[in-house]
Amino acid sequence: xxxTTLILSSTLLIIFALLTYPLITTLSPTPQHENWALTHVKxxxxxxFLVSLLPLFIFLDQGTETIVTNWQWMNTTTFDINLSFxxxxxxxxxxxxxxxxxxxxxxxxxxxxHADPNMNRFFKYLLLFLIAMIILVTANNMFQLFIGxxxxxxxxxxxIGWWHGRADANTAAMxxxxxxxxxxxxxxxxxxxxxxxLNSWEIQQMFASSKGLDLTLPLMGLILAATGKxxxxxxxxWLPSAMEGPTPVSALLHSSTMVVAxxxxxxxxxxxxxxxxxxxxxxxxxGALTTLFTATCALTQNDIxxxxxxxxxxxxxxxxxxxxxxxxxxxxxxxxxxxxxKAMLFLCSGSIIHSLNDEQDIRKMGGMHNLTPLTxxxxxxxxxxxxxxxxxxxxxxxxxxxxxxxxxxxNAWALTLTLLATSFTAVYSLRVIFFVSMGHxxxxxxxxxxxxxxxxxxxxKRLAWGSIIAGLLTTSNLLPSKTPVMTMPLPLKxxxxxxxxxxLLIALELASLTSKQFKTTPNLITHNFxxxxxxxxxxxxxxxxxLNLTLGQTIASQMVDQTWFEKIGPKGVISTxxxxxxxxxxxxxxxxxxxxxxxFLSTALAVLLTLT
Amino acid sequence: xxxxxxxxxxVGFRNWARALSKGKQTGFSALFSQVRAASGPSKGMLPxxxxxxxxxxxxxxxxxxxxxxxxxxIPDNGEGYGDYPQLPDRSQHERDPWYSWxxxxxxxxxxxxxxxxxxxxxxxxxxxxxxxxxWHTMCxxxxxxxxxxxxxxxxxxxxxxxQPVAPKQxxxxxxxxxxxxxxxxxxxxxxxxxx
Numbered sequence: 005x006x007x008t009t010l011i012l013s014s015t016l017l018i019i020f021a022l023l024t025y026p027l028i029t030t031l032s033p034t035p036q037h038e039n040w041a042l043t044h045v046k047x048x049x050x051x052x053f054l055v056s057l058l059p060l061f062i063f064l065d066q067g068t069e070t071i072v073t074n075w076q077w078m079n080t081t082t083f084d085i086n087l088s089f090x091x092x093x094x095x096x097x098x099x100x101x102x103x104x105x106x107x108x109x110x111x112x113x114x115x116x117x118h119a120d121p122n123m124n125r126f127f128k129y130l131l132l133f134l135i136a137m138i139i140l141v142t143a144n145n146m147f148q149l150f151i152g153x154x155x156x157x158x159x160x161x162x163x164i165g166w167w168h169g170r171a172d173a174n175t176a177a178m179x180x181x182x183x184x185x186x187x188x189x190x191x192x193x194x195x196x197x198x199x200x201x202l203n204s205w206e207i208q209q210m211f212a213s214s215k216g217l218d219l220t221l222p223l224m225g226l227i228l229a230a231t232g233k234x235x236x237x238x239x240x241x242w243l244p245s246a247m248e249g250p251t252p253v254s255a256l257l258h259s260s261t262m263v264v265a266x267x268x269x270x271x272x273x274x275x276x277x278x279x280x281x282x283x284x285x286x287x288x289x290x291g292a293l294t295t296l297f298t299a300t301c302a303l304t305q306n307d308i309x310x311x312x313x314x315x316x317x318x319x320x321x322x323x324x325x326x327x328x329x330x331x332x333x334x335x336x337x338x339x340x341x342x343x344x345x346k347a348m349l350f351l352c353s354g355s356i357i358h359s360l361n362d363e364q365d366i367r368k369m370g371g372m373h374n375l376t377p378l379t380x381x382x383x384x385x386x387x388x389x390x391x392x393x394x395x396x397x398x399x400x401x402x403x404x405x406x407x408x409x410x411x412x413x414x415n416a417w418a419l420t421l422t423l424l425a426t427s428f429t430a431v432y433s434l435r436v437i438f439f440v441s442m443g444h445x446x447x448x449x450x451x452x453x454x455x456x457x458x459x460x461x462x463x464x465k466r467l468a469w470g471s472i473i474a475g476l477l478t479t480s481n482l483l484p485s486k487t488p489v490m491t492m493p494l495p496l497k498x499x500x501x502x503x504x505x506x507x508l509l510i511a512l513e514l515a516s517l518t519s520k521q522f523k524t525t526p527n528l529i530t531h532n533f534x535x536x537x538x539x540x541x542x543x544x545x546x547x548x549x550x551l552n553l554t555l556g557q558t559i560a561s562q563m564v565d566q567t568w569f570e571k572i573g574p575k576g577v578i579s580t581x582x583x584x585x586x587x588x589x590x591x592x593x594x595x596x597x598x599x600x601x602x603x604f605l606s607t608a609l610a611v612l613l614t615l616t
Numbered sequence: 617x618x619x620x621x622x623x624x625x626x627v628g629f630r631n632w633a634r635a636l637s638k639g640k641q642t643g644f645s646a647l648f649s650q651v652r653a654a655s656g657p658s659k660g661m662l663p664x665x666x667x668x669x670x671x672x673x674x675x676x677x678x679x680x681x682x683x684x685x686x687x688x689x690i691p692d693n694g695e696g697y698g699d700y701p702q703l704p705d706r707s708q709h710e711r712d713p714w715y716s717w718x719x720x721x722x723x724x725x726x727x728x729x730x731x732x733x734x735x736x737x738x739x740x741x742x743x744x745x746x747x748x749x750x751w752h753t754m755c756x757x758x759x760x761x762x763x764x765x766x767x768x769x770x771x772x773x774x775x776x777x778x779q780p781v782a783p784k785q786x787x788x789x790x791x792x793x794x795x796x797x798x799x800x801x802x803x804x805x806x807x808x809x810x811x
Contacts, residue, residue: 171721171739178740289769413780417772529757532749538761539754542747553736562695570696 008062013072015058016091016142019099022052023135030128041127046110049134053103063096064481071144071208085205090144094271094336097478098141101340104470105260105347106134108463112351113252115459116358126166130256133159137261141268146195146205149269153191153233156262157184163257164249176245179545183242187232187266194225211275219276223283226273227290234266234320237294241541243317244301247309251354254309259316259350260343267323267335274332285415288328292418292425295321297538299428303435304535307364308353311436315390316346318425325422326405329412333485338401340478344470345389345397351464352383356440359453366439373441375453378461380441382468387433389471391504392426400475402426404488406500411489426500427507434511438518666692667699676701680729690732701729707737707744782808 026044030036036044062068075087110130117123136155143149157180165177198205202213230236235243246258257263270277270287277283295318302314319342326335356372356379357364373380385396392402406426409419455461495502536542570576591598660679667673667689676699677687690697711723718725722738736742747754785808788794792803 169721175740285773289772293765293769411778413776413778415769415772416775416777417768419777420772533757533761536747536749536754539749539758542749543751543754543758546742546744550736550742553741554733557733557736566696 008066008068009070012059012062012068012070012091015055016070016089016099017072019052019056019103020135020138022048022055023131023138026131027128027135036124038124041110041124042114045127045131046107046114049103049107049110049131053100053107056100056103059091059096060100063093069093069096073144083199083203085145085147088144088148088206089142090207091142093482094268095142097336097340097482098268099138101343101474102134102137102141102261105343105467106130106256108466109252109256109347109351111459112255112354112463113250115457116252116354117250126163126250126252129159129163129166130252133163133257133262137265140265144207146198146207146210149272150191150195153188153229153265153269156257156265157181157188157233160184160246160257160262163253164246166249166253170248173248176242176248179245180242183235183239184232186239187229190225190228190232191269192225194222194229197222197225207272210273214276219280220282223277223280224286226269226277227283227286230266230270230324231290232266233269234263234324235294235317236266236290236321236324237297238290240294240298240317241537241545244310244313244537245541247307247313251309251350251357254313255347255350255354258313259346263316263320264323264339264343267320267327267339270324270327271332271336274327277327278330284328284330286328287324288415288418291321291324291326291328292415292421293321294318294324295425296421296428297321299425299432300534301537302432303428304531305432306367308357308366308369308436308440309350309364311366311432312346312349312353315349315429315432318429319346319390321425322402322405322422325409325418328418329405329408329414331405331408331486334401334404334408337475337478338405341389341397341401341471341475344467344474345386348382348464348467348471349386349390351460351467352379352386355379355455355460355464356383359451360447361450363447366436368447369440369445370443370447371441371445375445376455378455379464380437382464383441384437385468385471387437391430391433391508392500393504394501395476397471397473397475400479403500407492407497408488410496410499411492423499423503427503427510430504430507431511431514434508434515438511438515663698663700665698672699681727682729697732700732703729703731705731705733705737705744707742708739709743710745785809 026040026048029044069090069092071088071090071092073086073088076084077087078085110127113126113130114123117126120126133156136152136159138152140149140152140156143152161177161181164180165173167173195205198210201217202210204210204213232239243258243263247254249258277287298314298317298321302311302318305311305314319338323335323338323342326332326338356369356376359376360369363369389396389398392399392406394403406422409422533539571579591602664676664679667676673687673689674684676689677684679699680687680701682701688702689699690702708723711717713723715723717723731737737744749757785806789803790806793799797803
């Protein structure tokens with residue numbers, strides 16, 4: 005066997021072994037020592053990252069991809085489910101990035117969660133999540149993907165509700181599970197369709213046998229799954245609510261890895277979608293609506309984590325738009341670059357929140373640039389990368405997407421919405437930096453604010469390097485599979501930059517108004533719409549549960565109980581018998597009229613029957 | 617053992633059981649009545665039929681630990697609610713978060729009458745607290761926004777962006793061979809534009 009493929013398969017399976025070893029050691033009854041989280045888990049992930057660089061370099065040099073089928077799990081005469089790993093372009097690049105980001109987040113979490121009595125369990129949950137995520141991205145069949153899919157959903161529930169004594173955290177965890185479940189309906193529908201029509205869950209066989217079939221139904225199921233997992237409009241409220249969890253959870257799950265699982269599913273199964281215009285249009289319109297709606301909501305939020313969460317949702321909408329443009333590779337590029345700067349934004353927010361004694365309201369921050377210069381600089385770098393500043397990480401993916409959008413013969417409204425959302429990105433990013441780093445502090449100086457702890461600073465620095473060079477490195481080493489449009493009018497080429505700069509200028513103009521004496525928070529319709537998140541949670545979370553629960557209660561107690569205890573038994577007997585009884589006894593009252601009527605009726609009936 | 621001895625044993629057991637259930641209710645004797653009480657609410661505590669007379673109302677109010685003035689049974693419309701009180705449809709979200717409740721997570725004190733839909737009104741479920749914007753405005757704005765977006769997407773499909781200015785022009789004699797043309801025959805030239 006060729007040594008390259010042997011090295012590739014072995015290293016990739018070693019990664020799984022390295023990651024699962026700390027979990028297996030927790031199965032013993034003896035408790036782990038206090039530093040287990042750092043000595044075992046963080047080391048395992050660091051090792052796994054370094055090991056994963058080897059397949060990455062082999063892939064970059066030689067373009068080797070491999071499919072490893074290990075074990076025949078459930079095989080019948082007609083249907084096979086195997087343990088099968090696909091290490092192709094997408095998973096070989098995503099795995100090192102996920103491991104790098106997770107390594108930084110774990111180091112940060114060792115500082116953020118150091119006062120938590122169950123820190124070891126927290127790290128165990130994060131490790132379990134990461135394993136589920138890697139199972140998801142390396143899955144070569146739908147069943148294995150589903151295992152990873154559900155795994156990340158459950159770990160998200162456990163981690164959002166980490167502080168389970170807090171009712172809001174429990175509600176947020178419930179929201180995450182329920183909204184993801186609605187998306188899972190779509191995924192299971194698609195899986196059932198594939199199993200019955202294509203007779204396989206192996207990705208290669210699905211692609212080969214689906215030529216010429218009408219795939220609209222399973223594709224709609226997959227889009228529903230992506231809507232649930234990646235918080236597209238309609239199933240999006242769980243993502244901002246998920247900020248109830250600790251900041252490392254928000255940084256890992258709800259910005260870089262878990263929420264991109266839905267988009268990743270669509271990227272993986274993209275050959276099925278290429279020729280189906282309905283599915284592509286749905287992705288495009290849904291993504292455009294999501295990106296604008298969530299960017300609008302982010303404009304007036306005051307909680308720093310919520311702003312970053314809505315920013316994540318907006319970027320996920322942009323990724324969905326890219327899929328609708330038939331450009332899965334660009335969407336994947338955006339996933340990779342987005343992971344770096346979004347995780348860094350969350351870590352900087354977490355550092356600032358902890359320094360200010362758990363204050364999350366940006367109206368009570370300010371002047372952090374003087375107090376924590378490195379953190380606020382990295383916040384600025386992350387925001388610049390997010391808005392697509394030329395030659396930072398976000399530029400390579402975001403600008404390419406906007407160029408592709410501008411030069412596509414597609415829905416003009418989707419184009420308008422996406423450009424508007426790009427300008428809003430600049431606005432709320434500036435808002436965060438203005439309120440957090442600039443100006444004077446709006447809090448009382450309590451704890452000495454410092455940046456002395458290397459477990460905080462090193463992860464942020466590492467991710468800052470990633471935010472700066474990741475885009476350049478990725479695009480220099482990987483060829484695009486679809487030829488980008490090379491020539492376009494100059495305004496279209498500069499469109500992304502122009503709308504971003506105009507958003508920035510508008511935001512600066514609005515920010516300068518804060519130092520003048522104006523009425524506070526005017527009661528504008530648009531402000532209310534934006535601040536209350538489009539009224540979506542307020543309407544849907546009150547209406548739908550109330551209807552469902554009252555319906556359930558009425559069915560259970562009134563309908564079922566009353567039916568079985570009363571209507572089937574005594575009252576039912578009465579209601580069927582009583583009319584007959586009254587009719588019969590009324591007939592037999594002894595009135596001649598009644599007898600005569602009956603006599604004539606029956607005679608007429610008999611005559612009619614004999615005559616006809 | 618002979619039948620006579622078995623009979624004696626049964627009598628002895630019966631006397632012992634009677635003594636335990638009816639004797640002084642302390643210590644071991646109280647076990648039977650405690651076990652019976654712990655198996656569910658007593659007949660006097662369960663909901664009863666709809667109260668028709670003021671005395672029945674007063675008794676029902678006392679049973680539910682409410683004042684007679686506050687007690688209002690659910691209207692008797694054949695749905696079988698009996699004398700259960702009609703409490704206001706207010707969720708636990710609306711209760712004071714800073715008061716020291718007996719059950720802080722439920723924001724409820726011991727002995728308080730429980731709403732029929734209490735499981736719906738806990739803090740993890742439906743919230744009835746007043747919103748800054750009233751319900752009809754919220755619904756109007758949300759569904760209006762979604763409807764407007766759907767309408768605009770429909771128009772966007774009708775009028776796509778980046779319109780091509782000329783038909784596509786393919787190389788290799790307009791892909792004559794690829795489209796299954798005769799290799800011997802000379803195809804006519806198709807040129808929509810010149811670069």
